Amino acid sequence: MTPWERYFLVGRRAGCPMDQMDQFQAADVVLQSRQLAASAAARLCDRADGPTAVGYGGARGGGKSHWLLAQMGADDAQRVPGLKCLLLRKVGKANLEHFEDLRRKLFTNLGHEFSAFRGILTFNNGSRIIAGHFQNEKDIDAYLGLEYDVIGIEEATTLTARKYQDITTCCRTSKPNWRPRIYSTTNPGGVGHAWYRKRFIEPWQRHAEGETRFIAARVTDNRWNNPEYVRVLEGLTGWQRRAWLDGDWDIAAGQFFTTLRREVHILSEFDETRAREWFCALDYGFTHYTVVLLGCSDGDGNLFVVDEHAERLWLPQRHAPAIAAMLARHAISNRRLEITDLKRFVAGADVFSRQSDGSTVASQYAKLGITLKPANMERVSGWAEILHRFGDPANGVKPRLFVHERCARLVECLPALQHDPSRPEDVLKVDCDEDGVGGDDAADALRYLVATKARTIAQRKLRGF
Template sequence: MNTVVIPYEPQPRQILYHQTNDIDELLYGGAAGGGKSEATIWDALQYALECPGSRQIIFRRTFPDLQRSIIARTIVAYPKELGKYNQSKHEWTFVNESIIELAYFDSDSHKANYQGAEYDVIRWEELTQFEESWYTYMLSRLRGSKPYPRYVKSTTNPGSVGHAWVKKRFIDVGEWEKVHAIHEVDDSGDKLYHPDTKEPIITRRIFIPAKVQDNPALLEADPNYIVRLMKLSEQERKQLLDGDWDTFSGQYFSEFNRSLHVCEPFDIPREWKRFRSMDEGYNDPFVCIWVALDPKGTAYVYREFVKSKLLTSEQVEMVWLNSGVESYDYTVADTSFWNRSKTENVTPAELFIKKNITLIQAKKERVNGWKRLREWLHPFDKVDHVSGSIYKDVKLKIFNTCLKTIESIPSMVHDDKMVEDVAQHPLDHVPDTLRYWCMSRPQNVGTERPWSAVQQSNRQQRFDHDDDEEEDAPKARGFW
């Protein structure tokens, strides 16, 4: 038998990726140049050769991405003695009858392509480019009759439309490079148990980070690659060089900062103005957020309710129950609340009125609405009037109990075709709701600017002069 030489020498981080198989889901990468695609194609080949008759699939978001990366690379790299590539089916068939499909997945309609499919291993390249529902749907295709280990292995950089859900699923669950046993929950947040054994349904997940520094072979072949990464903008450099998951290229509200925008809950004073804002939905979630405005013009998102599959009557009941005895200046709502039902000849807005919840229609301008929201989020310099020091502050803050709001705002990305707009996103319902409230308010321009020593001196002289004037003389009023 002829010996086949595999032309691949894995780097230390890639070896860890290859050897970590006692899991359900794995994510590898986090920065550019970590050898993600190479790890994917060689890991797939190893599994194919070790598990005769197995079937795997490797996904990219678009066919051009698939063609210039995975297809092109496997055709060059895979030894022809081991398998054959079928160009029309986009799949490899190996001498032991194992198969690796190469596919793309870029819309909900592609789910139908895999309704009867069975895979031993599913692999996603650049996972943050995919929607969570596509990923979770394909988990149901992870099945088979052969006693082989089955899992999902993915690679990615931070950023893109799936950044938030990938971060939540892999990055935020705990210590990196450690397998975490996650007790799965349903859409309502209730923990799931096996219907027969009543045992908790557990998923074993791990994130293995890799940067360009973990790929010495690349740096040896191209020592200037890391220099080119360092020349990127600060946001792109953090993403591609450092593997920073808190900021990424294409992020719409890049000014969002947890240390500034998220605060501990406190009792809202009775004299503060209060508002509600709502977005209708059934399959998409129904959203209601509660906002309080202090006398100085700072807004606080202090409560949220986000839930799918609620009838309008149930939405009314949940808003009423969560509002308690509070009084509100007004409740602004998506215009769809005024759509009349063909069967019952009633609008959702009328059902809310029956519970003494009167709604006003939201202004639906998207670009202007996002600009208005950005004004509220934008950090500004503020003066400590005791010490005279300058610090950053914002006009919109969020209680740390409002998890959906905190998750969704930094997850929004620019629309590729209209960069001033937010791209369609699975989490955009809460930002939409917040946009309605912002558009219901006057333009927020109440930012405080630091005073120079000369300005402070001039201000004090003006006040001293005012004190010397007669009592009935008109006083000068300054705004700062």
């Protein structure tokens, strides 16, 4: 069997009609079997009773973006002259470059012109792919109001349901031989997680797909992934591993820190002579708790949260001596720890905002000898950093963050934290009840303490791809 014959066989198994495989062969575009399944679903959109939207989502690196451009350019655009396609992508640092790379990879055999300036790729038959970039949802408005025969959306869960709806209204045609359609690719997580799951994943799981078709992506689908990339994904823990390696859409359900183990992460003793640097973080509240955590790092990149001060309905004048007393419970070179020994003392942005009398909570603390610095407030990367530091002891990923059991509020709240269903990579916010039970103030303080330059190594590596 020749390689092309084998390719045709894989295509037929995936459900691709013969003429679609001919298109791919003519373009010299070789897709892998899961990508071909997505292309077969795209062809179902031709039928009057077929779907109008194809979603290809799940694990990172499955070959989704590659497929999207291949399907639009090598199949759709070739068989209908003058087809107008919009490809929407969120602008990242390397996105334009990425489009350029993919274009070169995919369309060497297809005569076309590309205006990098206008972001428009025009094939010899007059079909076009307009590369639309957006930073924020409102940037998409520039493309709306026009008519497109095909719309491709990259990372669809970065969009709200409302915006997706707006986009669908532009997917219409005046061509008698074409049925308009929307293709989307995505990973689980993001503001659009909940609507995407409802629209694409649930009908697929129920075997009751009508207007949509969903293709589940796996990392293992793509033999072009380099082994290092797969190792990065395998090194992830918690929800990130479930979402990005396994392509699991159920991450919104349940506990956020699934790798937290009491017997590993919660310490009953800690030898403070190991401490190299000391630091504090404050999460401010009046009716809610004000929580201050004291942490230290050792020489091996481990971080220990050793003490906690948590009180509500107190003013800074009362907190300040209590914070000093907390420090004094610990020692540094045979004397008691003092505020001036701290490498940093960070606090949430609210303590720096002006109150009606012009003062700030931070300035009140400054008068009491405590200089607060703004903490990194980015929630998602902050939680990810904590997750990363907890490691995954059950699967041999070493933990680098530990909490002393005397930090009672923190120890109580961490296992209770849940995913935010509408933004699963974030923690659902919870307030304490009127008796002060519950609440996530201690977790926020931990996030400030840990998220110095919060971007997990894994994320940094992933962004590099």
